[in-house]
Amino acid sequence: MSKKISVTDTILRDAHQSLLATRMRLEDMLPICPKLDAVGFWSLEVWGGATFDACVRFLKEDPWQRLHQLKAALPNTRLQMLLRGQNLLGYRHYSDDVVRAFVERSAAGGIEVFRIFDAMNDVRNLKTSIEAVKASGQHAQGTICYTTSPLHSIETFVEQAKQMADMGIDSIAIKDMAGLLTPYPTGELVAALKAALPLDVVIHSHDTAGIASLCQLKAIENGADRIDTAISSMAWGTSHPGTESMVAALAGSPFDTGLNLQLLQEIGLYFYAVRKKYHQFESEFTGVDTRVQVNQVPGGMISNLANQLKEQGALNRMDEVLAEIPKVRADLGYPPLVTPTSQIVGSQAFFNVLAGERYKTITNEVKLYLQGRYGKALGEVNPELRRKAIGNEEVIDVRPADLLPPELDRLRGEIGALAKSEEDVLTYAMFPDIGRKFLEERQAGTLTAETLLPIPDGNQAASTTA
Amino acid sequence: MSKKISVTDTILRDAHQSLLATRMRLEDMLPICPKLDAVGFWSLEVWGGATFDACVRFLKEDPWQRLHQLKAALPNTRLQMLLRGQNLLGYRHYSDDVVRAFVERSAAGGIEVFRIFDAMNDVRNLKTSIEAVKASGQHAQGTICYTTSPLHSIETFVEQAKQMADMGIDSIAIKDMAGLLTPYPTGELVAALKAALPLDVVIHSHDTAGIASLCQLKAIENGADRIDTAISSMAWGTSHPGTESMVAALAGSPFDTGLNLQLLQEIGLYFYAVRKKYHQFESEFTGVDTRVQVNQVPGGMISNLANQLKEQGALNRMDEVLAEIPKVRADLGYPPLVTPTSQIVGSQAFFNVLAGERYKTITNEVKLYLQGRYGKALGEVNPELRRKAIGNEEVIDVRPADLLPPELDRLRGEIGALAKSEEDVLTYAMFPDIGRKFLEERQAGTLTAETLLPIPDGNQAASTTA
Ligand SMILES: [Co+2]
Ligand SMILES: [Co+2]
Numbered sequence: 034m035s036k037k038i039s040v041t042d043t044i045l046r047d048a049h050q051s052l053l054a055t056r057m058r059l060e061d062m063l064p065i066c067p068k069l070d071a072v073g074f075w076s077l078e079v080w081g082g083a084t085f086d087a088c089v090r091f092l093k094e095d096p097w098q099r100l101h102q103l104k105a106a107l108p109n110t111r112l113q114m115l116l117r118g119q120n121l122l123g124y125r126h127y128s129d130d131v132v133r134a135f136v137e138r139s140a141a142g143g144i145e146v147f148r149i150f151d152a153m154n155d156v157r158n159l160k161t162s163i164e165a166v167k168a169s170g171q172h173a174q175g176t177i178c179y180t181t182s183p184l185h186s187i188e189t190f191v192e193q194a195k196q197m198a199d200m201g202i203d204s205i206a207i208k209d210m211a212g213l214l215t216p217y218p219t220g221e222l223v224a225a226l227k228a229a230l231p232l233d234v235v236i237h238s239h240d241t242a243g244i245a246s247l248c249q250l251k252a253i254e255n256g257a258d259r260i261d262t263a264i265s266s267m268a269w270g271t272s273h274p275g276t277e278s279m280v281a282a283l284a285g286s287p288f289d290t291g292l293n294l295q296l297l298q299e300i301g302l303y304f305y306a307v308r309k310k311y312h313q314f315e316s317e318f319t320g321v322d323t324r325v326q327v328n329q330v331p332g333g334m335i336s337n338l339a340n341q342l343k344e345q346g347a348l349n350r351m352d353e354v355l356a357e358i359p360k361v362r363a364d365l366g367y368p369p370l371v372t373p374t375s376q377i378v379g380s381q382a383f384f385n386v387l388a389g390e391r392y393k394t395i396t397n398e399v400k401l402y403l404q405g406r407y408g409k410a411l412g413e414v415n416p417e418l419r420r421k422a423i424g425n426e427e428v429i430d431v432r433p434a435d436l437l438p439p440e441l442d443r444l445r446g447e448i449g450a451l452a453k454s455e456e457d458v459l460t461y462a463m464f465p466d467i468g469r470k471f472l473e474e475r476q477a478g479t480l481t482a483e484t485l486l487p488i489p490d491g492n493q494a495a496s497t498t499a
Numbered sequence: 500m501s502k503k504i505s506v507t508d509t510i511l512r513d514a515h516q517s518l519l520a521t522r523m524r525l526e527d528m529l530p531i532c533p534k535l536d537a538v539g540f541w542s543l544e545v546w547g548g549a550t551f552d553a554c555v556r557f558l559k560e561d562p563w564q565r566l567h568q569l570k571a572a573l574p575n576t577r578l579q580m581l582l583r584g585q586n587l588l589g590y591r592h593y594s595d596d597v598v599r600a601f602v603e604r605s606a607a608g609g610i611e612v613f614r615i616f617d618a619m620n621d622v623r624n625l626k627t628s629i630e631a632v633k634a635s636g637q638h639a640q641g642t643i644c645y646t647t648s649p650l651h652s653i654e655t656f657v658e659q660a661k662q663m664a665d666m667g668i669d670s671i672a673i674k675d676m677a678g679l680l681t682p683y684p685t686g687e688l689v690a691a692l693k694a695a696l697p698l699d700v701v702i703h704s705h706d707t708a709g710i711a712s713l714c715q716l717k718a719i720e721n722g723a724d725r726i727d728t729a730i731s732s733m734a735w736g737t738s739h740p741g742t743e744s745m746v747a748a749l750a751g752s753p754f755d756t757g758l759n760l761q762l763l764q765e766i767g768l769y770f771y772a773v774r775k776k777y778h779q780f781e782s783e784f785t786g787v788d789t790r791v792q793v794n795q796v797p798g799g800m801i802s803n804l805a806n807q808l809k810e811q812g813a814l815n816r817m818d819e820v821l822a823e824i825p826k827v828r829a830d831l832g833y834p835p836l837v838t839p840t841s842q843i844v845g846s847q848a849f850f851n852v853l854a855g856e857r858y859k860t861i862t863n864e865v866k867l868y869l870q871g872r873y874g875k876a877l878g879e880v881n882p883e884l885r886r887k888a889i890g891n892e893e894v895i896d897v898r899p900a901d902l903l904p905p906e907l908d909r910l911r912g913e914i915g916a917l918a919k920s921e922e923d924v925l926t927y928a929m930f931p932d933i934g935r936k937f938l939e940e941r942q943a944g945t946l947t948a949e950t951l952l953p954i955p956d957g958n959q960a961a962s963t964t965a
Contacts, residue, residue: 243744277789278709
C-alpha cells in the first residue's frame with residue numbers, strides 16, 4: 034500500500050500560540066509567505082485559536098486585516114482556522130446569528146478550512162458553525178478533543194464522529210491538545226474512525242510528552258490522511274512535531290509527503306531568526322514533560338496553577354491540587370481538559386484544596402457548568418454537588434444557544450460608528466472591552482503594539498551555517 | 500507477539516557528551532545514583548567515549564576513580580562503556596598489550612558491557628578488544644556505525660555483523676551517530692540482522708534530525724531488543740530520545756518496558772536542575788536540524804567547519820565545503836563520518852575549497868589514511884589521489900595494530916613513579932601530554948577543575964511544580 038500523506042503546517046497559528054504566547058506578528062509572517070506558499074502544504078493554519086485575541090489585545094493588529102493580507106500572500110495554499118464552535122473565538126456561547134455572520138465573514142476573508150471543536154465534545158455546540166461553513170461552500174472539519182476517562186473509549190469517539198458526519202463535516206481531526214495519546218491507541222482510534230466513516234482523518238498531536246511524532250506514525254500506518262506539523266524552529270515540546278523531521282522520516286517510504294526538504298529548511302532558518310525576536314515570551318513550561326501521562330494535567334494548566342498557588346504562598350500544595358483535579362473532573366462528568374474546561378476544573382480543584390474542604394467555595398463557572406450552560410459532557414455530573422451548588426435553580430438540557438436570542442443587531446447598535454465594517458462588529462462581539470478599546474484607538478490613531486525587548490547579545494539571529 | 504523492551508540510559512555519558520561538551524561531574528551523578536539504580540535499566544552507559552578525555556583535561560577528575568565510585572553507587576545495574584576498538588579512548592591505534600590491559604582494568608573496575616566500534620567499520624580493529632572483553636568474562640557488544648553510500652546496503656551491514664559474531668560478540672549495536680536513519684530503513688536493517696543472527700540488537704540513534712524515536716519504534720516492531728535513551732532533561736536534538744517519553748509511549752503496549760514513569764520523572768527533575776549548572780557549555784548546534792538528511796554532514800561536524808571557516812573569514816564558503824565533503828569521502832572509499840574520520844574528511848574538504856584546487860594541500864591524516872594506517876573502509880580509495888599523496892610510500896593492508904610492537908612496558912617506564920597504579924599508566928597511555936600533566940598535578944596536590952560560571956538570574960534550578 035502506498036499513500037501520499039498530506040501536511041497542514043501550524044507555524045502561523047498553533048506553533049507560536051504554544052511556544053510564544055501567540056505573539057508572532059504579521060510583519061514576521063509576510064516575508065516568508067512566498068516560500069510557504071510554494072511548499073505544497075494541504076493547508077496552512079493561520080487564524081483562529083488565540084490569534085484573534087492576541088492581535089486585538091497585545092499586537093494592536095486588526096485580525097481581519099491579518100487574514101486578508103495572508104490570503105493575498107498565500108494564493109496557492111488553503112488557509113485554515115481553529116474555531117471554538119459556538120464560542121467562536123471568544124469565551125462565551127454566542128447566538129446563532131453571530132456564529133453565522135462570523136463564519137461568513139471568515140470564509141469571505143479567505144478561510145477555506147474550518148476546524149471546529151467544542152470543549153465538552155458536545156456536538157450540538159458544533160451544529161450551527163458546521164451549517165454555516167457548508168453554506169459558505171467551505172470545508173468543515175469536525176474535531177474530537179481527545180481525553181481519557183472510565184467512560185471514554187474508541188466506541189464513544191467513533192460515535193461522536195458519526196454524529197458530526199451526520200451534520201455534514203468533510204473531515205475529522207483528532208485533537209490531542211494535552212499530549213495524552215500514545216502510539217498504539219492512536220493507531221486503533223484512527224483505524225476505527227476510518228472503518229466507520231469515508232472521511233479524511235487528520236492527527237493534531239501536541240508533543241508535550243515527547244510522543245507526538247510516534248502517534249502520527251502509527252496514525253498514518255492505520256489510515257490517517259494528514260498530519261499537523263510545525264516548521265522545526267517552532268516545533269516539539271508543547272508545539273507539534275517538526276515539519277522537516279516528519280517529511281524526512283516519511284521520504285522514500287510508502288507514505289512520502291512529496292514535500293521539498295531543502296525548501297522547508299530555508300523556511301526553518303527564517304523562523305529560527307524570527308523566534309529570537311520573541312524571546313521575552315519563551316517559557317520554561319514548553320519543553321517535553323511526560324508528567325501529563327501520569328496526572329493527565331496539561332502543561333499549560335500546571336503553569337497556571339503554579340502561579341495561582343505561588344500568589345497564595347502555597348506552592349507546596351501542588352501535589353494535592355494535582356490529585357484533586359481528576360476528582361473534580363469526575364464530579365463534572367469527565368469533560369476533556371481544554372479551554373475553557375481546563376480553567377473551570379483547575380480553579381475548583383485549587384479552591385477545594387486551599388479551603389480545606391471540598392466545594393466549600395464553588396466558582397461561578399462551576400455553577401454555570403452544573404446548570405448545563407456549557408452543554409453536556411460524556412458522563413453525568415455528581416447530583417449531590419449540583420444540589421449543593423445551585424439548589425433548585427433551573428438546569429437546561431437543550432443546546433445552550435437555543436436559549437440565546439439573536440444579538441447581532443444589539444451588538445451593532447452598541448458599537449455604533451466605531452465599527453467601519455461587519456468585521457469590526459464581530460471584533461467587538463468577541464471582546465466587548467478590549468475590542469471596543471481597539472476600535473477607539475484605531476479611530477484615534479493611537480494603536481501601539483506592546484514593546485519587544487531587544488535580543489540579548491550572544492543570541493543573535495540566524496545560524497552561522499545558513 | 501508481546502516482548503519486553505529493555506533500556507540503556509545514556510544520561511551519565513552520551514547525553515551530556517552530546518549536549519554539554521561531556522562536562523558533567525561525578526559530584527552531580529552520585530546523589531541520583533540510588534534512584535537510577537532502582538529503575539531497572541538493562542544498563543547505564545557511564546564511561547568511555549569522550550568522558551575519559553574530559554575528566555583528565557577539564558574536570559581534573561581521575562576517570563578510574565569515577566568508574567569505581569559509580570560502581571559502588573550503582574550495585575544493581577550493569578555499567579556500560581563506549582570503546583573505540585583499537586583506539587581505546589584515545590586518538591591513535593594502540594598495541595594489543597595496551598588494549599588488553601585497558602579492557603582488563605575497565606572490567607575489574609566495574610564495566611560489564613563494552614560497546615566497541617571502529618570508525619572505518621573495519622572489524623579487524625575490533626578483534627583484540629572483543630577477545631579481551633570475553634577473556635574478562637564480560638559482555639562484548641559489536642557496533643555497526645551506520646552510514647550511507649552507493650556501496651553500503653543492508654547486506655553489507657549484515658555481513659559486518661556476521662564477522663563480528665564470528666569474533667564472539669554477545670550483541671549488536673546499530674550506532675546512528677549522525678541521525679541519518681529513517682524509520683522504515685531502520686526496520687528493514689533490524690529485521691535483516693535478527694534474521695541473520697541469534698543476537699540481541701540495540702538501537703543507538705541520535706535525534707539530530709528529529710527522527711530517532713520513530714526509528715526506535717520501527718526497530719522495536721522489527722525485533723530490536725533494546726533502545727538507548729536519555730533522561731528527558733538531557734534528551735532530544737543531538738542527544739537521544741527521552742527515556743520518559745519512550746517508556747510512556749510503550750507503556751501498555753506489547754513492547755512495554757516495565758519501567759516506573761514516576762521514578763523516571765523524579766530523576767528528570769534532578770537533571771533538569773543539574774543541566775543549568777553547565778549552561779556555559781550549551782550550544783546552538785544541539786537542536787533538531789534535518790540538514791543532515793540532505794547533506795549527510797553531522798551537526799557537530801558543521802559547527803567545527805563553521806569555526807574553521809570563520810577563522811579564515813570564509814564563512815560564505817560553507818556551501819562549497821558541504822558540497823566537497825561527499826566527494827572527499829568518495830575518494831577515501833566511503834568511510835562513516837565519526838571520530839576520527841569526520842575530522843579527517845572535513846579538514847581535507849576545507850583545504851580543497853580554500854586552496855582553490857583539490858588536494859593542492861593534503862593533510863597528514865589523509866596521508867596516513869591512504870597508507871592504510873586507519874584500516875580499510877568499505878570502498879577502494881582513489882588510486883590517483885593515493886599516488887599524488889604518498890607516491891611510492893608503503894601501503895599496508897594488514898590490521899594496523901599488527902605492525903605495532905608491545906608498548907606497555909615502554910609507557911610504564913616513561914611515566915615512572917608518577918603512576919601509582921596500572922590505571923595511571925593507562926591514563927598516561929591515552930593522553931601522553933595531558934595525562935602526564937594530570938598525574939603531576941595530582942602529585943603536587945594542585946588539581947583544579949575548570950570554573951563553572953554562576954547560573955544567571957531568572958534561570959534558577961528546578962521546576963516550580965516539582
Ligand atoms: Co493545538
Ligand atoms: Co552516541
